[in-house]
Amino acid sequence: MNLRDRYDAATAAFEAPFAAVDMTALRANAAAMVERAAGKPIRVASKSVRCRAVLEEVLAMDGFAGVMGFTLPEALWLFREGVSDDILVAYPTADRTAIAELAADPAAAAAITLMVDSPAHLDLIEAAAGGARVRVCIDIDASYRPLGGRVRIGALRSPLRTPEEVAGLAELIVKRPGLHLAGLMAYESQIAGVGDAPPGRAARGKVISAMQRRSRIELVRRRGLIVQAVRRVADLEFVNGGGTGSIEKTVAEKAVTEVAAGSGLYQPHLFDHYSNFRGRPAALFALPVVRRPGPGVATVLGGGYLASGPADAVRLPQPYLPTGLSYDSNEGAGEVQTPLLGHAADLLAIGDRVWFRHTKAGELCERFAALHLIEGDRVTATVPTYRGEGRTFL
Structure with missing residues (x-):
């Protein structure tokens, strides 16, 4: 029975439109991701899953630990539903109501970490938390800036780029009794989210590969120096990096303690064109x-x-x-x-x-x-x- 016939037979009782997940393919993808992570834990990116049952299935597998959420209300919900007691919210929040809700629940406040990249974030969190202690993580700009910074390749995220800038924010955090600096994060989208083997475009693939090699060299050095600088200010529980497309490259860095990934579980077609891995559509x-x-x-x-x-x-x-x-x-x-x-x-x-x-x-x-x-x-x-x-x- 070919794949289409198998899917049609399995879902014959359901009227389309509908969505489905091939769990055999998903488990194979998860196992391949764990192998690529070479012993470092994978934090599951919930925005790439958006289904509690699937999140729970993946978190029960060896090699996966913790959730990378995308909003604070989502993180609060996942925690209270028992999905995870280790949730990193990957994007800054300005939701004062949700921060107050977090601060009022000591168990949730111990399980959920908020993302920051500026003193304004610290002020907002402290004001909304009303004196309760909140865990935070500093987001670092991981983009590639060749030609003296005149060109940016990668996501436009944090304004913090140098060891001095990141350590400066860390120093502000540790001086505030209402905040606890738990970790650092840097997402290298130009490596993790860009396939280096576009079909029928070999020349473009070579350009992408060359850019990614140079970007890795720059980021390994800079991320290592940032982690060293911040560890002189505070003990860090984790340093998070990477994504589905860069797992084995990111975990090779000594400074990184965990990698984030999620898209590789479902293997959408945007992730078909990487030379370093092949996933199964799930x-x-x-x-x-x-x-x-x-x-x-x-x-x-x-x-x-x-x-x-x-x-x-x-x-x-x-x-x-x-x-x-x-x-x-x-x-x-x-x-x-x-x-x-x-x-x-x-x-x-x-x-x-x-x-x-x-x-x-x-x-x-x-x-x-x-x-x-x-x-x-x-x-x-x-x-x-x-x-x-x-x-x-x-």
Whole structure:
């Protein structure tokens, strides 16, 4: 039985549209990530999963420890639901109500760490916490700045870049009785989130690889000096770095104690083009064929589930099974219908399914209330996504 037939058979009792996760593929991806981490723990990026049941399954596996959340309300919810007692909120918060809620719960305050990169964050947290002690982590700019800093390659995140800047904020934190400096974080998006093997573009791949090599050399030295400088100010519980695309490179740094990753579990198509690893597509969604406008065309219901990021063709979901389908250039992925072109369309009848892969990982779960978990040729469980539990944090 081929993959498409297996998925169709497993989900025959369900009406499309729906989303599913191939748990065999997910476990294989998780095992490969742990092997790449070479003994250092992987903190699971919840924004790339957005399903409590899947988060719990992954955290029960050897090699995974703790959650990297994306908002403080999410972190509070995950803690109170018993998902994890070690949650790092990866982005700064200005949610005063949630900070006050955190401060009023000593158990939550001991389990959740907030992200900061400026004195303004410290002031806001202390004012909202009302004197309670809050754990914080300093975010570091990990972008690559060649040509004397005139060019930036990587995410525009923290303003803190040098050992002196980071240690300066650390000194401010340790002087404040309402704050505890728990760790440092630096996300090298230009390495972890950019594939170095784009299909059919060998020259571009070489340029990306060269950039990533130079960026790694610069970051290894700078991150090491930053950690040394901050450790002279405070004891650190963790130094977090990396992402799915850079696991084995990031953990090779002595200064890094843990790596964050999540997208590699679902393996969305944005992560297909890396030379250092190959994942198995695990998270999928199925749309029903509802029209046959003409030869070589099959129209499915819905489909306009575009990913965040720069507005380009990569943000479109990828028609996956059957193979050989593509978008109409004038319509793309539509709000309520999506025409698909290709010889494979002539093999599709009204009511058949087309399986898609999202560009990114967890964003798929913002479109569906549940995930059907596939084991072999059957669905063994149907579990709610964040959306299905009424939780829409962003």
